[in-house]
Amino acid sequence: MLKISNLNAYYGDVQVLYDVNLEVNDKEIVTILGSNGAGKTTLMKTICGIETKRSGVIEFQGENLMKVPAHKLVTKGITLAPEGRHLFPELTVKENLLLGAYAFKDKRKINDTYDWVLTLFPRLKERLIQYAGTMSGGEQQMCAIGRVLMSNPKFLMMDEPSLGLAPNIVDTVFDVITKINKEKGITIVVVEQNANIALQTADRGYVLENGVIGMSGSAQSMLESADIQKLYLGL
Amino acid sequence: MNKNNILIFYEKSKSNAVISLIFFAVLLIIPAILRISSYRNESYVEGVLILCMMWAAMTLSWNLLMGYMGIWSLAQQVFFGIAAYTSAMMNYYLHMSPWLGFIVGPLCATLVGLLVAIPVLRLKAAPYIIIATMCLAEIVRLIFINLVDWTRGELGFWQMDAFNNILGINFNGADKIPYYYLIFIIFAAITLVCALLAKSSTGLAMKSIRDSQEAAESLGVDIVRTKIKVFLISAFMAGFCGVFFAHYIKILTPTDVFGPSMMTELIAMNVLGGIATIRGPIFGAFFLTLTMETLQGIDSYKLLIYALILIITTLVLPNGMLNSSAQFISWINKIKNLRLNKKVPLTEFSESG
Amino acid sequence: MTVFVQNLINGIISGSYYAVLGVGLTVTWGVLKMINIAHGDFYMIGAFMFYTFSILMGFPVVPSIIIGIAAVFILGMVMEKFVLAPSLGRGKFGDTPFILTLAIGILLQNIAQLTWGEKNVGVPYFNDAIFQFMGLTMAGQRLIVAAVAMVTLIVVMMVIKKTRFGWAISATAQDTFSATLMGINTKQIYMVTFGIAAGLCAIAGCLLAPIYGINPWMGGSIQLKSFVVCIVGGLGSVEGSIVAGLALGIIESYVTQFLGSGWQNVIAYALVIVMFWFRPAGIFGKME
C-alpha cells in the first residue's frame, strides 16, 4: 500500500532521516519503534509533507506522494493522529470530530461515521459539548483518534498514541486499533516507545535509530529477538 | 577553492575594528577633502552627512532595545522629542544656553524612559509591547498638541538659539563644520558605548533576555534591572540626538518629533542594515538617508521606493543587508548545485509546511 | 438625561465601527499570528475606492460601496499572497510580517497620495434626513451607518461560528498543523482571512467617508484605535473586540462631552495602559 524508498528529511540544513526504506502492505498493522529523538515523528511528518524538506520517493497505491500538498492527503485516504494529539482546544469535542470529515461533503456518510466513532468511544458521547482542551489526556487521545477516523481513512498513522496515558487507557486504545483494523480493514502504522504492547498488536515492526532503519521483521520474531528485548522491552 | 570576495568581506575577524576605524577616520576628514577638492557644494554634502550620523546614532540607540534585548518598544521618537522640546522650551522661556540643553534634555528623556519602561516591564509578548508603546507615544504627542499654553500646540517652536560660540568656534555662521563635528562626536560616542555595552556582561544579559526570558531568569539575570538600565541608556542617547536636532534644524512640531513616522524610519534603517549589530544600524541609516537624498528629484515617489526597498530586503535578506553571509553562502551553493545537477540526475526536493 | 442618552447613542454608533475594525485586526492575529500595522491604510483605500466609483465615475452609492469593498478584499489577498505569505512564521512573534505590513502601509499611503492627491475630499451623505425623537436628534446618515455596522458584525459572527469556512478559520487559528491534516488548505485560509480583514476595513472606510472626509493619512488614528480595541478585548477574541469597540465608542463620546475632543484620544490610549497594568490579556483574553 505504502512504499517509501530512500527518504531523506531535513529541518533547514540539519538532516534527520537518512535513506529510509519502508513498506506497508494492505490491511497490515506495522509498528515503528525507536528511542526519543530517533526521528519517528519526523518520519510521520515527512510522509505527510509537513515542516520538513525531503527527498526520495513515497508511493501510495502506486501514486507518487512527493508532489501532493499536505492538505490533499486526507482525500486520498491517508491520515495522521499526531504526537501530542493536537486537538483544537477551543472547539468542542463534536466540532473537533466533525472537522475530521472537513474534506468530505456526503452528509449521510459523515453521520454514519460519526455514530460509529461514538460507539467506538462511548466516553466521548458524554463530552460532546465540552471544549476539547479541558478534557483529560485519555479522553483527548480518544477524541484525536475519533477525529482521524471521521475521514474514513484507508491508511492511518498514529504517533505515540500511548504517550502519557494510564495503562488501562492504553489497553483501550490498542483494542480500538485492533478492532478498526479487523472490522474496517484500515491499514495502520503505529509509532511507539511502548514496544511491548505495540509488538503484541502489530503484524510487523521496524526499528528506527538516529534516522536510520536498523531492524525489521515480523512482530513475533522481534518480540523474541534478544536485542529488542534488551533495548526496548527492558527484559 | 577560491573564496568569493563577498565572503571574505563578511568573515568575522579583527578587520572589523580596522574597518570601523577607517570608517570614522574617513568621516573625520571628509570636510577637509571637500575643501581641498574645491568642490563647490560642500555644505550640502556636510548637511546630508550630519543627518546620516544623527539617524545612525538614533537607530543605534533603538537597536539596544529592539535588536539586543528584543523589546519592541516603538516610542524611541518620544525620548528624542522630549529632549528636543525640553531644550527648546528652556531656551525659549528661560533663555537657557543650548549647551545646557545637552544636560537637561537627555535627563528628561531618561525620566520619560523610566515612565515608558515601567508599563513595558509587565508585558512579555511583543504585540502587547508594540501597542502599549505606540499608545504612550501617541499620548505624549496629543499632550504636546493640547497643552497649547506651554507648548504652543501644533505650531511648535522654531528659531531656537543656535549653540553659543565656545572656544572660539562659531556655530552661528553659514558654515556647517561646527555642527558636523558636534554630531560626529555624539555619533562616535554613542557607537562606542553601544559596542562596549554589547560586549559587557549587560550585553550578555540583554541577549539572553531576547532569546528567552525564562532561561535568562534561571541563569540569574536580573531581568527588571537589565531592562530598566537599557531603557534609560537608550533614552539618554536618543535625548542627545534630540537636543542636537532642536538647535540644528530649529523647527519642532509635535507631529514631526512625536509622530510615528520617525519611528518607522528607525525600524526601516535598523532592519535594512541588520539588527543586533553595531554596523547594521549605521549602514542602514547611511544607506537610507543617502538613497532618499539622491531621490530628491522624484520627490513624490520617494516613499514608494522606500517601501519597496523595505519589502524586498526583508523578504530576500531577512537578516539585513550586512548580516546575510549565510544567505549568500546558500545562494552560491544553490548556483553550484544547479551546475552540478546538469550532469548528475536530479534528486527530487520538495519543501512544504 | 437626553444628553446622556444622546451620548450613549452616538457612542454606540462610532463604537460599532471600532468593533468592525477591531474584529478584522483580531482575526488576523488569531489566524496569521501577526499584527497588521497597515490596517488603517486599508480603511483609507476603501474610502478612496468608494470616492472613485461614486464621485469620479458616477456610479450609484450602493454599487460603488460594493465594488470598493470587493476591490480592497482582493487587494488584501494580493498583499498577503505576494508580500506576507513568504515571511509568515519568521521571527518570534512574526516580526518580519510586522515589518512588512509597515512597508505595505507606507506603500498604500504613497499610492493614495499619487493617485488622489493630498487634499481632503468628501462624498455626500447617503441620506439627509434628521429625525427628532423625544428630544434626541439623529441624522439619517448615522442610522444607516450604524445599521450596516451591526449587520456586518452579526454576519461575521455567524460565518465564524456556523459555516464550514468559519470552522476552518478557527481550526487554522488554533492549530495550523492539525488543520492541514484535516484537509484544510491553511495557506488559502491565511490569504482569505487577510482579505476579509481588509474588506472589513473597507466597509468602515466607505460608510464613514461622508462623515469624516477622505485623505491619505486618515488611517493613522484608526490604526491605533483598532489596536486598542483588540487589546482591550483580548487579542484573538472576536466577541471581546465587539464589546471593547462599543465600550470605546461610548467612553469617547462621554469624554468628548466633558473634556473636549482634544482629550478624547488621550483617554482612549491611557485606558490601554491602565488595562495592561491590571489585566494584560484583555477582558476576554486568556491569562498567560
Ligand SMILES: Nc1ncnc2c1ncn2[C@@H]1O[C@H](COP(=O)(O)OP(=O)(O)O)[C@@H](O)[C@H]1O
Ligand atoms: N522542528 C524541528 N526543528 C529542528 N529539529 C527538529 C525539529 N523537530 C525535531 N527535530 C530534531 O529531529 C530529531 C528527531 O526528532 P523526532 O522526529 O521528534 O524524534 P522522535 O519522534 O523519534 O522522538 C531530533 O534530534 C530533534 O531534535
Ligand SMILES: [Mg+2]
Ligand atoms: Mg516523537
